[in-house]
Amino acid sequence: MVKTILVSKQSGERQPFSKEKFIESIVRAGATGDIAMEVADEVISNLYNGITTREIYKNAFQILRRKMRSLAARYSLKNALLELGPSGYPFERFVGEFFRKEGFMVKTGQTIFGKCIQHEVDVVAEKEDLTIMVECKYGNEQSKVSGVQVPLYVNSRFNDIKSVWAQEERNQGKEFQGWIVTNTRFSTDAETYGTCAGLHLVGWAFPDKGNLREIVESKALFPVTSLTTLNKKQKQFLVEKGIILNEHLLGRYDLLESFEFSPKKRDSVINEIEALSAVAKIL
Amino acid sequence: MVKTILVSKQSGERQPFSKEKFIESIVRAGATGDIAMEVADEVISNLYNGITTREIYKNAFQILRRKMRSLAARYSLKNALLELGPSGYPFERFVGEFFRKEGFMVKTGQTIFGKCIQHEVDVVAEKEDLTIMVECKYGNEQSKVSGVQVPLYVNSRFNDIKSVWAQEERNQGKEFQGWIVTNTRFSTDAETYGTCAGLHLVGWAFPDKGNLREIVESKALFPVTSLTTLNKKQKQFLVEKGIILNEHLLGRYDLLESFEFSPKKRDSVINEIEALSAVAKIL
Numbered sequence: 001m002v003k004t005i006l007v008s009k010q011s012g013e014r015q016p017f018s019k020e021k022f023i024e025s026i027v028r029a030g031a032t033g034d035i036a037m038e039v040a041d042e043v044i045s046n047l048y049n050g051i052t053t054r055e056i057y058k059n060a061f062q063i064l065r066r067k068m069r070s071l072a073a074r075y076s077l078k079n080a081l082l083e084l085g086p087s088g089y090p091f092e093r094f095v096g097e098f099f100r101k102e103g104f105m106v107k108t109g110q111t112i113f114g115k116c117i118q119h120e121v122d123v124v125a126e127k128e129d130l131t132i133m134v135e136c137k138y139g140n141e142q143s144k145v146s147g148v149q150v151p152l153y154v155n156s157r158f159n160d161i162k163s164v165w166a167q168e169e170r171n172q173g174k175e176f177q178g179w180i181v182t183n184t185r186f187s188t189d190a191e192t193y194g195t196c197a198g199l200h201l202v203g204w205a206f207p208d209k210g211n212l213r214e215i216v217e218s219k220a221l222f223p224v225t226s227l228t229t230l231n232k233k234q235k236q237f238l239v240e241k242g243i244i245l246n247e248h249l250l251g252r253y254d255l256l257e258s259f260e261f262s263p264k265k266r267d268s269v270i271n272e273i274e275a276l277s278a279v280a281k282i283l
Numbered sequence: 284m285v286k287t288i289l290v291s292k293q294s295g296e297r298q299p300f301s302k303e304k305f306i307e308s309i310v311r312a313g314a315t316g317d318i319a320m321e322v323a324d325e326v327i328s329n330l331y332n333g334i335t336t337r338e339i340y341k342n343a344f345q346i347l348r349r350k351m352r353s354l355a356a357r358y359s360l361k362n363a364l365l366e367l368g369p370s371g372y373p374f375e376r377f378v379g380e381f382f383r384k385e386g387f388m389v390k391t392g393q394t395i396f397g398k399c400i401q402h403e404v405d406v407v408a409e410k411e412d413l414t415i416m417v418e419c420k421y422g423n424e425q426s427k428v429s430g431v432q433v434p435l436y437v438n439s440r441f442n443d444i445k446s447v448w449a450q451e452e453r454n455q456g457k458e459f460q461g462w463i464v465t466n467t468r469f470s471t472d473a474e475t476y477g478t479c480a481g482l483h484l485v486g487w488a489f490p491d492k493g494n495l496r497e498i499v500e501s502k503a504l505f506p507v508t509s510l511t512t513l514n515k516k517q518k519q520f521l522v523e524k525g526i527i528l529n530e531h532l533l534g535r536y537d538l539l540e541s542f543e544f545s546p547k548k549r550d551s552v553i554n555e556i557e558a559l560s561a562v563a564k565i566l
Contacts, residue, residue: 116479117475117479149432151439152437152440153436153439154435155439156434156436193399193400193443196400197399197443
């Protein structure tokens, strides 16, 4: 049995450390039960009489972050995105989710009138005084490259739409931006032209700051294709049902029922989803 | 034997009609010997004593044009263009030849600096105060359609280049045009956007006036792929040697030698080339 350790509370009062209560608080912070237990064991090994609550939680949060990061790192988000295909629609939804998390009102697959013609626009994101038109270029192979024609045609499309938007009364004083987001990469010419033309280009590793890798990792945008407990066909089924992110599956476990999993298998899937969901809260 | 017919010359003098001299003059006008003979036979059947030289030649030219047109019509220029592939280069050369015939200085396959990047431009045609940048879209199937992305990216490319051209001193006062020429067709959106954006779109049947069909027929631009006396492989060989039009073959019959034709076969090829060349002069 562990010897009783006295902890100094902020009031100056001392009370014995309770492993049970500590685990509860870590779970409330977003960790799964397993990980909370591991964190507790590590925290306990660092305890000393008179340690403050503040120190315990500072230590606990560091351990928690380290464990969650290594959990998240197990998932190759790049590969998960490459598996969102075969069509480009799930990637458009995925990009839409990113803008939604950033506080934008998001619409996908819109038909929008320009000065000359109407255009199919993958994502339209609006926030206060900013309206963004996004062209999504999805590739299911790492080697796929968006060439210079992409920013060239997107620039004309953006200008054709902007000339209508800019005249609408509700849009006075608003800023308009044209973005191109790809899960693979742009040719050098595409990067040079797009940037020069004032477009915002986001590739897997472009630009150095604010590229797609940074965005999906920092926002912990886990697509269902990142789950290791589902096979390709099952992931595809979910994607076709419009379940693009793991968090879309939370509360829709009924969809897993059609896979006829054993109770044990079902639990392992749910555990994985919840563990990754916890990562998203903590990172 | 044919009875002697007296012909009234402009001087009022009468002299007997000479079939031999008549055939010679039709051949000088561009007809092949065979066709000149056919024309002579038809002209002779319409002769009467006292007919004027003027009437004879008016009649002869009508017959000649009818025969040449039916000769030209035997060649499907649309199919001949569809056989220029597999790459798009021969079609670029072909489009260049059209502008050359219109009196332009023509360069194909140029790399040109724009404001943001350098671009590959298929054809640049210059004449007096007009410089034209041409994007060629070659399709080897009738069903191939240039979609709206084509005029969208060409418009950006044209604007990027124009902003450099317009600043050069030698270009002051010059007009710049962006053209897209395809041997197949444009989507409706492509036509609408391209026209609205101020580009010049030329498809096989677009626009109603000045389309590619009209251009190649009125200029009798016969590509070597229109010859019926050569097989696909032989035509391909010539195209790869840069021989795009039949008239490029005139005086380069040495190239036919590598086909190891019999003298009879070689003569039939040369006769066909010369017949079509005559069409070009007469139509």
